Amino acid sequence: MKTLLNRRRTLTTDGIAHLVRVDRDRSAPLAAIADGPSREAAPAPPEPPVERAVRPVTTLHPMPAMPSQQNGRVAHFADPADIEWMVEEGALTPFRVFRAFDYSVSLLFHAKELKYYVALYQDGSPWRALKANDLDSAQGIFHQFELQAMRLADGQTRRAQLEAQNEQLTKMIAQSEAQVEQLRKALQRSATHEQAVTSRQHQTRREVAQLEAQRVAAQAQLNKVHRQIHQLDLAAHDGVPHLTNR
Structure with a gap:
């Protein structure tokens, strides 16, 4: 500890105060500084020993040496x-x-x-x-x-993918439209054929009816002619004697 200087006033004939050096063992605490020449400072009690906290010693580990690069780069x-x-x-x-x-x-x-x-x-x-x-x-x-x-290149990658997908979709749309057109034409042809068949069937039925009527009329005419032939044949045989077989 540093040596404390105790200020003590000493009255002299000229009334000037002097600073007196006090040794360490005779120094008094600051609170016990004498106010006058008739009061002497009491000896300071010995200071108790200060206990210092013991800090643990950190174990040192070896660090691997890294090759240094120029400017650290x-x-x-x-x-x-x-x-x-x-x-x-x-x-x-x-x-x-x-x-x-x-x-x-x-x-x-x-x-x-x-x-x-x-x-x-x-x-x-x-x-x-x-x-x-x-x-x-x-x-x-x-x-x-x-x-x-x-x-x-992400944008170009995405663009290439989208272009390929759009091209494929365009081809699929064209194929689908061609298939639709093909089916439409097929249906149209089928409808045309169906209409032709229906018309042909009506025409055939009309012709069959006409032929049937002609057959009935011809049959009636034939029957009439057969009756006439029979009547004429009877009339022709009226004057001829009837011969019996022996």
Whole structure:
């Protein structure tokens, strides 16, 4: 503990107050500072020992050492124009390629620099590009670009599906309409034939009735002629004697 200074007034002939240094064992608490020269400070009682809380010691575990990357990054920006130029020069070897309609992703290897480039293409032109020092990091970037290309191509994917479905529905509608027309014509032909058959049946019945009437009339005429022949035959035989057979 710091040494406490006890202010004590000491009267002198010139009336000036002095500061008197008090040792640690003779220091008194601040509340017991003397107000006058006739009152001396009582010795301070010894302070009780302070018990400090014991904190548990944390066990240290070994941490795996991770290889540090430059600037803490596994990938860095690459100029798409440079990638396009290196592709034209044949300096890059494609490792993996993914394509979704107008978007494609290429994982390219630059053998001279031992670098890997991942580029996202739009309509055959590099749009975004990153480079990495190892293949694992480049494959992770390729997967992210692949997902991005799939999301970008979602509209075109849906459009292609809808176009195919609409084309199929159009064909089905045309086939159904052709079938309806075919059935309509078949029914029309059937109705025409049925009407013709019905008309023919009426005509046949009328002809049969006429023929039946003609037959009855002819039969009556024939019967009449037979009677006339019989009468004439009787009349012709009236003057001829009747001969009996012996």
